[in-house]
Amino acid sequence: MSSTTVTEVSASYKLELHTAYGPAFRDVLNTAPRDATEAEVPIVDLAGLFNSAEKRKEIAQAVRSAGTNMGFFYIKNHGIDEQVIGKAKSQFLSFIEQDTEEKEKVSQDKSKYYNGWKAPRSTNISRTESVDVKESFSWRYHPENDPDHPQPLSSLPSEVQPWIRGEDFVWQGTSHLSDFKTDILTYWQSCLKLARQLVKVFALSLDLPEDYFDSRTTFPGADGVLNYYPVTTAEETAANSVGLGSHTDLQLFTLLWQDEVGGLQVLTKDGQWIKAKPRPGTFVVNIGDFMMRLSNDFFKSTVHRVYNRAPVERVSMPFFFAGLNFNCVEGVIPTCTSPENPAKYEPISCGDWCQLRFKLEAERMAKMVAEREATAELKAK
Ligand SMILES: O=C(O)CCC(=O)C(=O)O
Numbered sequence: 001m002s003s004t005t006v007t008e009v010s011a012s013y014k015l016e017l018h019t020a021y022g023p024a025f026r027d028v029l030n031t032a033p034r035d036a037t038e039a040e041v042p043i044v045d046l047a048g049l050f051n052s053a054e055k056r057k058e059i060a061q062a063v064r065s066a067g068t069n070m071g072f073f074y075i076k077n078h079g080i081d082e083q084v085i086g087k088a089k090s091q092f093l094s095f096i097e098q099d100t101e102e103k104e105k106v107s108q109d110k111s112k113y114y115n116g117w118k119a120p121r122s123t124n125i126s127r128t129e130s131v132d133v134k135e136s137f138s139w140r141y142h143p144e145n146d147p148d149h150p151q152p153l154s155s156l157p158s159e160v161q162p163w164i165r166g167e168d169f170v171w172q173g174t175s176h177l178s179d180f181k182t183d184i185l186t187y188w189q190s191c192l193k194l195a196r197q198l199v200k201v202f203a204l205s206l207d208l209p210e211d212y213f214d215s216r217t218t219f220p221g222a223d224g225v226l227n228y229y230p231v232t233t234a235e236e237t238a239a240n241s242v243g244l245g246s247h248t249d250l251q252l253f254t255l256l257w258q259d260e261v262g263g264l265q266v267l268t269k270d271g272q273w274i275k276a277k278p279r280p281g282t283f284v285v286n287i288g289d290f291m292m293r294l295s296n297d298f299f300k301s302t303v304h305r306v307y308n309r310a311p312v313e314r315v316s317m318p319f320f321f322a323g324l325n326f327n328c329v330e331g332v333i334p335t336c337t338s339p340e341n342p343a344k345y346e347p348i349s350c351g352d353w354c355q356l357r358f359k360l361e362a363e364r365m366a367k368m369v370a371e372r373e374a375t376a377e378l379k380a381k
């Protein structure tokens with residue numbers, strides 16, 4: 001036996017992910033991320049989505065193919081005005097530029113339901129990766145802001161009211177930023193209108209009538225988030241830090257606007273990271289865990305993460321759509337089962353579904369903070 005030690009670089013590593021039922025593991029290749037091909041993350045043309053039932057059927061075929069393959073696709077001709085997008089982005093940057101003290105006035109620590117500002121490096125979505133370098137601002141559905149049927153909370157059915165997650169403090173604490181609320185909500189309202197149309201397409205893509213979900217989508221979970229990825233420091237690059245660690249999204253689907261900087265990566269079935277590069281004029285759409293569950297795993301909720309290695313800051317503006325009212329209990333969709341492929345999951349509401357993962361996540365983060373504090377205390381001694 002030779003006395004020389006050969007350090008072998010292993011071909012793969014174990015990635016820990018967080019699911020509603022606790023940690024799950026994936027083998028991931030150590031090969032460098034490569035560009036996604038157009039077959040892997042296709043571009044779906046939405047022209048005609050709002051005004052032609054025939055077109056919606058055509059779009060549904062493309063969505064079915066993308067949803068069952070990678071679960072990720074781009075949409076073009078989505079109808080969301082570039083000016084609306086631009087204003088939301090620049091309002092967010094004005095928010096980010098403020099002093100920490102000002103941002104703390106709308107801190108998520110003040111929220112019951114994950115609304116508000118999250119400081120940079122304060123989350124760690126995958127334990128096998130670094131903390132998430134990004135900082136973010138979030139707000140959630142409130143019926144007063146609904147673009148299609150605005151109304152006070154008190155006029156909602158009593159079973160829906162307890163599930164409304166929007167909180168006013170995020171708007172009160174940003175009211176000194178001129179037109180912040182208007183510009184941010186205009187963006188969110190455009191996303192909600194588009195998402196309500198896309199739900200019809202998703203219904204068609206699962207061989208359902210296009211209005212299948214409509215009676216349960218009046219006051220849906222619809223979360224807006226603005227993500228800011230600062231330029232990664234030399235130390236963070238050396239430590240292989242992630243902007244946002246590996247995860248799947250939780251709900252029905254996500255509409256993701258990303259700027260032109262790049263950094264979004266998607267994990268293939270074979271454990272290869274591929275880059276979903278920015279395509280001007282598009283949004284990325286990706287399937288969430290709740291959709292995967294309702295479709296009996298027909299549609300794929302795919303792991304993704306963000307690496308910002310560009311010499312400039314990056315902004316993304318995801319819109320997470322639960323589709324259904326949070327209180328609405330939904331089982332596996334009948335067209336996704338057969339005698340050979342019975343339903344794998346019990347009915348659950350999207351609200352309860354999200355709660356399962358939020359609860360585990362909150363416990364894990366509390367533990368991480370306690371550990372960090374204990375280490376800091378030890379060092380101080
Ligand atoms: O910033 C991005 O491109 C992706 C963000 C994301 O995956 C998320 O917020 O869940």
Ligand SMILES: [Fe+2]
Binds near residue numbers: 247248249304
């Ligand atoms: Fe995501």
